[in-house]
Amino acid sequence: MAGIMRRLEKFQTVLEQLPGPVYRGTVTACSGQTLRVRGLERKLSAGDRCDILAQDGRRIASEVIGFDGASSLLMPFEAAEGIALGARVETQGTGASVKPHPGWIGRVVNGLGEPVDGKGPLPQGEIARRLRGVPPSPYSRRRLGQKLETGVRALNVFAPLCRGQRIGVFSGSGVGKSTLLSMLARGGGADVAVIGLIGERGREVQEFLQETLGAEGLKRAVMVVSTSDESPHMRRQATYLTLTVAEAFRDLGLQVVCLVDSITRFAMAQREIGLTAGEPPASKGYPPSVFSEMARLLERAGPGTERQGDITGIFTVLAEGDDHNDPIADAARSILDGHIVLERAIAERGRFPAIDILKSVSRALPACHTPEEEAICREARRYLAAFEEMRELIQLGAYKAGADPFVDRAIELEPALEAFLAQKADCRASLEESFAELGKLLGHAGAAGLPEEEAAAELVPPHEPALTHELPPELLADLRAMEEDGGIVIEEPIMKEARP
Numbered sequence: 401m402a403g404i405m406r407r408l409e410k411f412q413t414v415l416e417q418l419p420g421p422v423y424r425g426t427v428t429a430c431s432g433q434t435l436r437v438r439g440l441e442r443k444l445s446a447g448d449r450c451d452i453l454a455q456d457g458r459r460i461a462s463e464v465i466g467f468d469g470a471s472s473l474l475m476p477f478e479a480a481e482g483i484a485l486g487a488r489v490e491t492q493g494t495g496a497s498v499k500p501h502p503g504w505i506g507r508v509v510n511g512l513g514e515p516v517d518g519k520g521p522l523p524q525g526e527i528a529r530r531l532r533g534v535p536p537s538p539y540s541r542r543r544l545g546q547k548l549e550t551g552v553r554a555l556n557v558f559a560p561l562c563r564g565q566r567i568g569v570f571s572g573s574g575v576g577k578s579t580l581l582s583m584l585a586r587g588g589g590a591d592v593a594v595i596g597l598i599g600e601r602g603r604e605v606q607e608f609l610q611e612t613l614g615a616e617g618l619k620r621a622v623m624v625v626s627t628s629d630e631s632p633h634m635r636r637q638a639t640y641l642t643l644t645v646a647e648a649f650r651d652l653g654l655q656v657v658c659l660v661d662s663i664t665r666f667a668m669a670q671r672e673i674g675l676t677a678g679e680p681p682a683s684k685g686y687p688p689s690v691f692s693e694m695a696r697l698l699e700r701a702g703p704g705t706e707r708q709g710d711i712t713g714i715f716t717v718l719a720e721g722d723d724h725n726d727p728i729a730d731a732a733r734s735i736l737d738g739h740i741v742l743e744r745a746i747a748e749r750g751r752f753p754a755i756d757i758l759k760s761v762s763r764a765l766p767a768c769h770t771p772e773e774e775a776i777c778r779e780a781r782r783y784l785a786a787f788e789e790m791r792e793l794i795q796l797g798a799y800k801a802g803a804d805p806f807v808d809r810a811i812e813l814e815p816a817l818e819a820f821l822a823q824k825a826d827c828r829a830s831l832e833e834s835f836a837e838l839g840k841l842l843g844h845a846g847a848a849g850l851p852e853e854e855a856a857a858e859l860v861p862p863h864e865p866a867l868t869h870e871l872p873p874e875l876l877a878d879l880r881a882m883e884e885d886g887g888i889v890i891e892e893p894i895m896k897e898a899r900p
Contacts, residue, residue, distance in 0.1 A: 427452065427487040428471065433480055433631060434676050435462065436471040437489050444472050447532065450491040454482035461512065462489075463496065463633060466677040473677060477512065477634045495532070498641060500648035501525040505592060508609070508623040511638030516625065525648065531640040533647050535699045542703040544737075545710060547768050548589035548657075549830060552580070554755045554821045556834035557777050559740055559762040560769070563589075563655060564703030564710035567762065568663070568732050571742035572722040578604070579825050580742070580753045581661050582612035584714055585621060586828070590657040591709070592649050593621040596642030599635050599665030602627045612825070632669035639666040643700045646711045654709045658701055664718035667694060667728045683727040691731050698735045738762040751822045757784055776839050783842075784817060786810040816841050 425439030435452070444450070444464050451459045452474070460483065462476040474489070498513040503523035510516050545563030550556055561567060561584075571577040578600075585593045595613070597605060605625055609618065622645055626638035639660060646658040660666070670690045679687035701713030717732050722744055733739050740760045747754035758781070766774045787810040793799045794811065801808055820838060823829065829837075 435474040497528040499524040551828035553829040553834040566713035567738040591654040594646040596660040632672040635669040662716040783810040
């Protein structure tokens with residue numbers, strides 16, 4: 401009986417996927433990338449796919465983005481050249497869908513699910529999936545799973561990534577977010593990686609494939625590519641396709657890492673589409689639909705139900721003008737389960753990945769760390785924060801050794817901590833190795849695990865200070881003048897003129 405039911409369900413699926421009747425209309429106007437079509441107003445709904453017959457015989461795919469009176473508004477996935485007034489428009493009144501298959505692993509496709517790597521046609525699965533999928537019910541989803549091996553020491557310790565977590569990589573242009581993304585793609589911890597390059601420069605696609613990701617990384621990855629010269633509709637479509645493919649593998653029970661570079665370009669594409677459809681601009685020119693579409697997209701990643709795998713989402717956010725508080729960055733930060741901040745100042749110092757540990761947060765903490773790991777993480781953060789707070793005074797030579805034993809210890813550890821946070825793109829570090837190395841680093845001078853009084857005594861020996869520096873009178877006079885102008889505040893125990 402069970403076998404008969406399975407065959408009936410399969411037969412029903414095949415029937416549902418048979419092509420339906422074809423409806424036809426005509427193009428009545430064209431403005432920029434927006435086409436007005438008459439004759440299909442009772443057959444179309446928002447998001448439906450249509451084919452436009454160009455004068456040279458091409459069939460140009462398009463999508464319904466809205467309505468204006470009796471006209472349907474369409475936006476093609478490619479340039480509108482060749483579309484004439486009165487051109488025929490055909491549709492079956494269905495939305496965009498694809499049929500992902502495990503044979504897609506190792507392949508590169510465009511936003512329509514068509515192969516672009518020259519390796520022949522793609523195998524097709526049995527189930528057609530709409531590109532705008534619906535996330536699992538929040539009441540049936542599991543909680544976050546175990547920690548993943550990211551391969552990056554800084555993230556393993558300070559911003560760990562768990563199965564089903566969604567995290568954002570916030571960065572300005574040229575600070576190394578794509579390189580960090582490739583390190584995470586190769587880092588392991590998942591059965592398959594689905595990577596979406598949205599709005600990237602065309603020349604960077606082959607660089608990412610051959611050098612950044614490499615042949616080994618591609619063996620367990622599906623890549624969806626939409627370059628910056630393609631239409632905003634195609635860029636948005638490629639983002640939807642990336643999540644759809646990830647959902648297909650999740651439903652097979654696999655652990656999936658979904659990487660999208662970048663969610664900002666998806667938002668920019670949606671802004672162009674929304675403004676073209678007549679939406680009013682809101683924050684920084686972004687119409688309201690941008691933020692609702694972002695939330696719908698990001699919620700599709702995350703833990704699955706009991707019979708599914710998980711989608712661990714890593715989304716890069718391009719901070720315009722290095723402003724990490726612009727509307728898109730702020731909205732993404734409020735939806736995601738953590739954020740990794742890349743700072744240009746750190747990159748200019750030559751440390752890569754340029755992760756700002758003090759500004760990066762994983763909402764899986766502290767539950768995902770053991771008590772011993774959390775103690776190591778907190779101690780290292782305290783030293784990094786103490787040094788960063790005193791950085792300007794130290795660089796000016798205004799800090800005197802012995803004024804604060806904890807700061808003295810932070811100064812002593814700073815070169816070693818910087819070396820720990822730096823990592824080559826082709827190097828990998830496991831979770832155990834990361835904590836073992838950092839624990840050894842912190843305990844090297846004997847401070848870890850000691851009572852506060854003993855640690856202070858050991859870190860600042862009475863006859864052997866870690867740093868001996870006296871301020872020249874002329875520098876002290878300049879600093880006093882700056883204090884009077886309101887630029888700085890000098891504390892007497894720290895700033896003292898050298899005396900014979």
